[in-house]
Amino acid sequence: MIIKIFGTESLGVRGLSCSVELSSQRIFIDPGIALGWSRYGFMPHPFQIAMGAGIRDEIIKELKDTSDVIFSHFDGDHCPLGDANPYQLGIQEIKNSLASCRIWSRGPDHCPPTQQRRRKNIADAIHKDLQNAEGVKQGPMEFSFPVPHGQQGRKENMVMMSRIEEGGVTFVHASDIQLLDVKTIKVILDWKPDIVIASGPPLYRYSSSSFQAEREQAWENALALSNHVDTLIIDHHLFRSEEGVGWLRKLGYRVKKKIFCAAGFMKRAPLLLEAWRRELYEGLPVPVDWHEDYKQGKADIDHYRVEGWDFLMRKGKITPCKWYPICPIKAYTDQGKLERYWIENYCLVANKHCIRYQMEEKGEYHPDNMLPNGEIRRDL
């Protein structure tokens, strides 16, 4: 089982999209993305928009080779939209891929009207009904009955969790549960998972002492989960503020298990671009009409894309790979011979999946024209 997380808050965007590759099928859960329309009174910073566009492209590419798609619910950061804003994923971009996949979907009951409309929009675009998968077990996949989107008792907004098992490994995807409902945690534990990815509590909304009960409940539930799961990935709402970093670190110290945010699980540094939005605006100001220009395809985003990384390094928000200053991949990029994709997805986020990095650590020879994924580029 190969689990790959695409978009979530520690990777720079809103959502909890991931793929699970099994021996004979590839499952994509929650193909959607959002950036947070307004935070601290600011629209998404152009640097975050550039990073989000890259993640959206990766989702679109992955879906072309996917056999099954799961929709946990129909919030705008978890599904494609008929009326997507410029930072989200539009149905038109993936409708052909969706039409050729088996779809396993949260049902229409106990859904806000907006989510019911989005569900219908997807069905209309691909000309087939979305199967209600709640409570269904099919091959390696099993789906929960609806559980609360956050707090217990909120029946007007529910989500569906997924269990996938193969080769003695069980993975559970629990989107938007926010770790607030004891019964939901029990459902997950009854599934006996080895790896869980779940949304954590929205600490950024809990600044008032009136949310103390929610804070305590989420903490207790996180402890209960982590005590029984080998690998626990908590992300999404938790990483909309830097406070989430300390919260997760404390959990890791307390339980001494494998506790990760999505970025950590993917062996790379976190990019909390929504949490850092105010600082990005202070360091890299944005003209008032920039977003309107972007919508019309007239805005220059490359300037922010390059300057954003330099700004985050200067502020100490990111620490690139230790080999970056002398790595030929940096030199080729600086000379304009190589796309920035490689430094942005490996070097600048210290991605330990880099084959060059791994060979360097083992003292093994590797040619200058070997890319971080091990491919040899003859034109370099």
Ligand code: SF4
């Ligand atoms: S290519 Fe690999 S080894 Fe070189 S700087 Fe980037 S991540 Fe490090």
